[in-house]
Amino acid sequence: MKTAVHLIDDRTPGGVMRMVSFLTSAPDPTCRHSVLDFQDWRRLYPSPDIIVSHLAVSWRNLPMLLAMRARFPRSRMIHVEHSYTQSFTALNVANRRRFFNLLRTSYSVFDSVICVSEAQATWMRSRSLVALHALETCNSIVDFTAFSNVPPAGSRPRRLGLIGRLDRQKGFDIAIKAFRRLEGLELELKIFGSGSEEHHLKQLAKGDTRIKFFGHSATSSDIYAQVDAVLMPSRWEAFGLVAAEAFAAGRPVLAANVDALKEPDRKGITLVPGCGAGIWAKGLKSFCEKQIKLTPMGRGDADAWKQKMLGKWRDNLAGNVISP
Secondary structure: OOEEEEEEEEOOOOHHHHHHHHHHHOOOOOOOEEEEHHHHHHOOOOOEEEEEEEOOOOOOOOOHHHHHHHHHHEEEEEEEEEEHHHHHHEEEEEOHHHHHHHHHHHHOOOOOEEEHHHHHHHHHOOOOOOOOOOEEEEEOOOOOOHHHHHHOOOOOOEEEEEEEEOOHHHHHHHHHHHHHHHOOOOOOOEEEEEOOHHHHHHHHHHHOOEEEEEOOOOOHHHHHHHOOOOOOOOOOOOHHHHHHEEEEEEEEEEEEHHHHHHHOOOEEEEEEOOOOOOHHHHHHHHHOOOOOOOOOOHHHHHHHHHHHHHHHHHHHOOOOOOOO
């Protein structure tokens, strides 16, 4: 049986850790999976057949990636890009030439780079960040079968949810400011998650009794049972696992027009063409006045999707995918 080691550099609860946990715990008759903190990579012995990076590549960890490549020349090395996108670069990178040099150099260490959305892959191709033969696309994955048990939502969104890390990336500050501008509608805003922006977000929400914080929940399906719709005002989003979960739970999504969230094949999403509180308030008001009826994904469909995506991920990790 082959061995695959998944390297991580951040165990903060969120989409990346949930996906890694699912991939490594799902029964796999062909491969034994494990998870290792990147700082402990030198403990790897014997050489694994497959090394999967779920890291945020940086100038700081580039020397270690090069050393790992030299130490394990026969291991298949794969990088899954969870972090960087076109919108991330536009908002956060001052010296783009230097940043793109970092990405090209880091990605060249690996046998393949997996993008988690087609939007991300299109951006990488446009910037020639990865050799075309080494670039693959495979959406993020978790087990959606539990969402089939979520009761249907009301036809008009009244209980709105913000779900995920309380981090600048997720744009929850935009949603709170927009929500506070809406009056005369019987709405609730429920915020599920934890993170560095918690104090700031609570200050923005202070005095509005319609806004409540519930902290992190280990059971995602329970969260979606408490809301009628989900807001995703993300500043950048490589995939947007919450949007996929919401669709599986039969919850419509109001989302920012960025990266993977604006892909035409994403279902159940209404886009807001901007990131200001004013345009979000306008979009939110219109969204809440509409009748939107979605039904949770059936258990059979969810299980079939899970098996299909697991198969695709395993083919990618094993190198069984033929690039176009």
